[in-house]
Amino acid sequence: MAPRALLLLACLLGPEPAAAGLFGPPKFVQDACKRWCAVGSADTDAFEACGRCSEGPQTSPACSGGADCNYCQREIAFPRHWPKLWREEPTFKGKMAKLEGKTRCWCDTGCPVYYIKSWLFCSKECTAICHKVPADVANATVISV
Numbered sequence: 001m002a003p004r005a006l007l008l009l010a011c012l013l014g015p016e017p018a019a020a021g022l023f024g025p026p027k028f029v030q031d032a033c034k035r036w037c038a039v040g041s042a043d044t045d046a047f048e049a050c051g052r053c054s055e056g057p058q059t060s061p062a063c064s065g066g067a068d069c070n071y072c073q074r075e076i077a078f079p080r081h082w083p084k085l086w087r088e089e090p091t092f093k094g095k096m097a098k099l100e101g102k103t104r105c106w107c108d109t110g111c112p113v114y115y116i117k118s119w120l121f122c123s124k125e126c127t128a129i130c131h132k133v134p135a136d137v138a139n140a141t142v143i144s145v
Contacts, residue, residue: 028092032049032085036050048083059075063078071121072121073125075117077104080103095110104118105126
């Protein structure tokens, strides 16, 4: 029964990224964003942190500018970066600092939505990342004789 329920959930989620508007950030994140955005552009760290508040889910910088990327490359299997104030915000209790350089693959993410999406839609890419297999080995074709 559990695999069927998981499949149903995956069909409902689809391969699109989780929409921030659907779930939204927790109140403590909203409060920190209000503080950073109130400072304005006078403080570059606050300006960068404020900008991240309204950007939505982070996508791979390698996939910007019309680069040809698949869903996994664009949304899941890339190391994420967080602004300084996000990593150091006391109300975040160090959670963002732990995510610095991590992917949205099941072995790195704490988000149940991305855990399921990475498992269902990016299994090959995330298996390589989670088992620390070099990309050239993960993408190699095995020919058996």
